[in-house]
Amino acid sequence: MNETKRNWKPATALVHGGTARSAFGETSEALYLTQGFVYETAEAAEARFKGEEPGFIYSRYANPTVDMFEKRMCLLEGAEDARATASGMAAVSAALLCSVRAGDHVIAARALFGSCRWVIETLMPRYGIETTLVDGTKMAEWEAALRPNTKLFFLESPTNPTLEVIDIAAVAAIANGIGARLVVDNVFATPLQQKPLELGAHVVVYSATKHIDGQGRCLGGVVLSDKKWIDENLHDYFRHTGPSLSPFNAWTLLKGLETLPLRVRQQTESAARLAGHLACHSGIAKVIYPGRNDHPQADIIARQMKGGSTLICFEVKGGKQGAFRMQNALETIRISNNLGDAKSLITHPATTTHKNLTDETRAQLGINPGTVRLSVGLEDADDLIEDIDRALDQAA
Numbered sequence: 001m002n003e004t005k006r007n008w009k010p011a012t013a014l015v016h017g018g019t020a021r022s023a024f025g026e027t028s029e030a031l032y033l034t035q036g037f038v039y040e041t042a043e044a045a046e047a048r049f050k051g052e053e054p055g056f057i058y059s060r061y062a063n064p065t066v067d068m069f070e071k072r073m074c075l076l077e078g079a080e081d082a083r084a085t086a087s088g089m090a091a092v093s094a095a096l097l098c099s100v101r102a103g104d105h106v107i108a109a110r111a112l113f114g115s116c117r118w119v120i121e122t123l124m125p126r127y128g129i130e131t132t133l134v135d136g137t138k139m140a141e142w143e144a145a146l147r148p149n150t151k152l153f154f155l156e157s158p159t160n161p162t163l164e165v166i167d168i169a170a171v172a173a174i175a176n177g178i179g180a181r182l183v184v185d186n187v188f189a190t191p192l193q194q195k196p197l198e199l200g201a202h203v204v205v206y207s208a209t210k211h212i213d214g215q216g217r218c219l220g221g222v223v224l225s226d227k228k229w230i231d232e233n234l235h236d237y238f239r240h241t242g243p244s245l246s247p248f249n250a251w252t253l254l255k256g257l258e259t260l261p262l263r264v265r266q267q268t269e270s271a272a273r274l275a276g277h278l279a280c281h282s283g284i285a286k287v288i289y290p291g292r293n294d295h296p297q298a299d300i301i302a303r304q305m306k307g308g309s310t311l312i313c314f315e316v317k318g319g320k321q322g323a324f325r326m327q328n329a330l331e332t333i334r335i336s337n338n339l340g341d342a343k344s345l346i347t348h349p350a351t352t353t354h355k356n357l358t359d360e361t362r363a364q365l366g367i368n369p370g371t372v373r374l375s376v377g378l379e380d381a382d383d384l385i386e387d388i389d390r391a392l393d394q395a396a
């Protein structure tokens with residue numbers, strides 16, 4: 001049976017939640033590497049297909065190991081139901097596409113993860129879904145974009161890479177006011193630091209590839225919402241388009257969830273220390289860190305986030321050349337576009353993750369030639385500070 005207590009605190013739920021022990025009574029979650037399931041009788045198969053008897057049918061629909069991951073994520077998020085996906089983008093695209101059709105209108109904040117922006121800007125219009133991108137921090141822009149056929153809102157906060165923060169409750173109020181649904185990509189905040197459903201959002205999506213795995217091993221994603229929305233929108237879409245998570249990856253992610261609070265707490269603590277250090281460094285033009293008083297949306301962060309971020313965005317003096325020289329001089333921090341990992345990773349968005357945007361769009365988003373994004377890992381913060389200081393000295 002599933003081990004689930006609604007009143008568990010997050011750390012406990014992340015160790016025990018959703019566990020379905022087999023007859024062997026194993027301590028660690030069982031890994032059910034199976035495509036399908038057998039039935040004792042033809043009648044049992046019939047009953048299961050009719051939905052009259054509980055049980056698994058086929059791993060594209062559901063699988064016991066994946067089910068444990070989904071149940072544990074529901075406990076963490078405070079959501080009624082979830083579907084785990086093969087990647088974060090599978091989660092985002094399923095969440096966005098399953099509930100809209102040709103003729104509907106979608107409004108999204110323009111500061112988005114590159115692939116999310118492609119789905120909104122390029123893919124959806126191909127199927128006759130109208131889309132508008134707005135400056136997500138300006139409520140008047142969301143209001144002005146409303147149309148009679150607006151069905152869905154989408155945003156990410158803090159945003160990638162500039163860690164801009166959007167007032168989720170305010171956007172949710174606009175969406176709910178016209179009966180539209182707000183989908184929030186909560187990757188940068190992690191499920192521990194921000195609760196979009198409590199703030200009025202209707203659907204939350206994650207790339208589990210990031211903090212949830214947190215150790216660079218496998219891709220994964222998850223969509224969470226109330227049971228009604230999932231039944232009416234995602235259920236059939238998910239079964240028939242097949243973005244399902246592999247049981248092996250679900251098992252890995254279950255292990256990731258056990259240590260998520262410890263890792264996020266430590267990484268946030270180190271990031272806050274690094275951000276404070278960088279803000280005083282003469283080689284740095286600007287530091288953006290949710291958790292610092294000089295963050296442009298510090299008041300919203302205080303209201304909607306329970307803690308800072310594991311990520312820091314900063315601008316190295318000397319533009320692209322300065323940023324490249326600094327990155328190349330790093331010895332402990334590695335150059336990579338990934339984030340949320342145990343290893344500290346640095347990326348230069350203008351030439352990697354955000355290279356497909358025009359110069360004008362990049363400037364609009366605050367992505368300058370010297371901008372770098374640092375994902376702080378689990379190394380000792382002293383070693384990271386020493387690494388950055390030495391690299392900045394060499395770059396100057």
Ligand SMILES: *Cc1c(COP(=O)(O)O)cnc(C)c1O
Nearest residue numbers: 087088089113185187207209220
């Ligand atoms: C990484 C990421 C995604 C995509 O996740 P994948 O697991 O790489 O498919 C979506 N949104 C945000 C904010 C991300 O950081």
